[in-house]
Amino acid sequence: MTEPVRVLILDDDFRVAQLHQGIVDDHPGFAVTGTVRSLAEARDSVRASRPDLLIADVFLPDGDGIALVRESGIDAILISAADDAATVRRALRSGAVGYLVKPFERRALSSLLDRYIRYRNLLSGDRALRQEDVDRALAILHGAGEPVSISRSATEQLVLAALGDGEASAAEVGERVGISRATAQRHLAALAARTVVEVRLNYGSTGRPEHRYAART
Template sequence: MTDDIRVLIVDDDFRVSGIHRDLVASRPGFEPLPPVRDAASARTAIREMQPDLLLLDVYLPDGDGIEVGREAGIDRFVLSAADDVATIRRAIASGALHYLVKPFAARDLRDRLDRYARFRNLLAAGSATQATIDRAVGLLHGGAAPPPARAGTQQLILDALAEGEASSVELAERIGVSRATAQRHLAELAARGAVEVALRYGTAGRPEHRYRVG
């Protein structure tokens, strides 16, 4: 994916929304949109700015953030001081990908944003194998799922290359494995003729190996 992930923050406390905006801006591949402070403004911003991800407080001056997210049908995290189980369950049932109880450490939101970006990368193509789905869900929620089997990893690589040619570093990031693992499987796929390798020469340094579906 080449476009930045556009994030709309909905929080009635301008200091909190400013902190969250700066956190989003610090992550590569993310673009914070101007934060809004109430449900009406959120609905307008969603319609006009078309964000990819919402960071929603629950209690807004004129409505309920969980309901705003449910109506929008956009990927969303709920960030709220509400820690009662009923609210948490309602947020998750509405489709929230994460629920963070305020106050939380900055690293908690950074970690979830980074995992969300990798989740989107894995599910960027028009269809996905079961191995891709399992890997994406594991990345999103930080579970300790075992790494995919050899055949599963190679299928993930082929799925990622369906988006276009890439380097081993780019592929490793897309599918959530180390560069060494990606290179090992790429070598096997190239030996079988499943992928093709080309060299790209830059202005300086060693040429870069680029891979595409054979």
């Protein structure tokens, strides 16, 4: 089973940190390793647990979250009330994979997490990448998406119709639409990345958890 993306959350307001943790916890494939409130705590946690992703505020009581991203070399989503171009440019130069301006809707971080894990999966391993692989990964990360053909759009409409008002697995959707489970899974993942559908894990008594999908209302 693929290891989850380990996430460290850094925000000096514990209520905000808890909100961010709740969003991460709702996403299959992610696991919060801890929440910290200062740069000093964050540095200790980075050394101890080596997270894969930081979700960090920019302005903190003991320093600057952007500096932490630059020195740690870890993928990061920076979140701040700072909306000036200079701060955003500095954050992106540090290596941040995303920047959200407070306040933002829950779905903004949710969508960015969805795109990040797809981007990470595309660039995983040590295989040689083609230029189209790189272009596709960057397009996904930045929300540009992938070229959508007429046939794909039509299939996605059928997939959404098959979900109806309830929830279903990829296998169930595939059976209803008349496509393979793998094809249904691919379309459901694309819809989830655009926050058109929601995903939850159903843990059975044995085996791997099952992904269940439902259309957002």
